[in-house]
Amino acid sequence: MPVHIPRNPPLPDTFHARARGELRALAFQPIQRNRGINYPCTESELRDATTPSHQPRSTVSAHQASQEVLAYNALGRNLSRREYNAICRLEDVVLGVFANRINWTPDLIIKAFCDIDVVFFLGRLRGHVYVQWRSASSFPPPSRHRLYYGRTDYLGGGKAVIRLNADGIFASTRLSTFKEMWRTMLHEMCHAYEFTQVASQNFESNRHGRHFGTKILAVHERARREIHVGAIHRGEGYNDYSYPSTRTR
Numbered sequence: 514m515p516v517h518i519p520r521n522p523p524l525p526d527t528f529h530a531r532a533r534g535e536l537r538a539l540a541f542q543p544i545q546r547n548r549g550i551n552y553p554c555t556e557s558e559l560r561d562a563t564t565p566s567h568q569p570r571s572t573v574s575a576h577q578a579s580q581e582v583l584a585y586n587a588l589g590r591n592l593s594r595r596e597y598n599a600i601c602r603l604e605d606v607v608l609g610v611f612a613n614r615i616n617w618t619p620d621l622i623i624k625a626f627c628d629i630d631v632v633f634f635l636g637r638l639r640g641h642v643y644v645q646w647r648s649a650s651s652f653p654p655p656s657r658h659r660l661y662y663g664r665t666d667y668l669g670g671g672k673a674v675i676r677l678n679a680d681g682i683f684a685s686t687r688l689s690t691f692k693e694m695w696r697t698m699l700h701e702m703c704h705a706y707e708f709t710q711v712a713s714q715n716f717e718s719n720r721h722g723r724h725f726g727t728k729i730l731a732v733h734e735r736a737r738r739e740i741h742v743g744a745i746h747r748g749e750g751y752n753d754y755s756y757p758s759t760r761t762r
């Protein structure tokens with residue numbers, strides 16, 4: 514049972530992305546294994562990441578769901594071979610982009626969806642959640658305080674769709690578009706975990722409440738360490754249930 518030892522990312526972070534307009538246009542291309550980025554995923558992984566399915570599920574409380582994600586993302590845990598291989602693929606592509614060895618395209622985040630699921634969300638989103646790139650017209654209009662980079666819509670019956678805002682992410686001047694894409698996906702997958710694992714009448718009333726905080730803080734810590742991207746902007750605050758003595762005061 515291996516433990517993943519993260520490599521050191523190249524510093525400083527000097528990678529050059531394609532032009533933002535080109536990335537936006539590529540986001541709306543059909544996603545196929547043999548075009549766009551060459552990320553190792555199977556046909557069935559790609560199908561499950563992009564289309565709804567009818568798998569059954571069982572439910573737990575919102576508290577238990579957040580504790581599951583917290584425990585699963587404990588640093589230094591022994592990994593299954595499947596999870597270890599998935600984390601190595603994710604780390605490889607992130608470091609490849611950082612080092613300018615890989616010219617990435619937006620289909621990456623969808624091709625990597627099943628690996629992200631296996632590494633951070635117990636592999637429980639696959640078959641219940643699918644992902645789409647959308648234009649800004651699919652999101653509430655931006656305001657001075659809020660710009661939607663992504664949203665996760667509940668479809669009923671434990672199913673959800675994650676929509677990523679290509680106009681928001683690829684127009685962003687904050688951070689890099691690459692890191693912004695990962696951050697948005699990890700954030701939305703934390704919402705999706707509740708939608709798939711918790712009965713709808715038991716959803717946390719505050720979408721960004723303490724159960725959400727527990728999940729995203731655990732995912733953020735581990736993602737930063739293991740695959741060198743985060744789930745939270747600097748200065749973005751969440752409370753959580755897990756470390757009440759240090760983080761909720």
Ligand SMILES: [Zn+2]
Nearest residue numbers: 700704720721
């Ligand atoms: Zn959110």
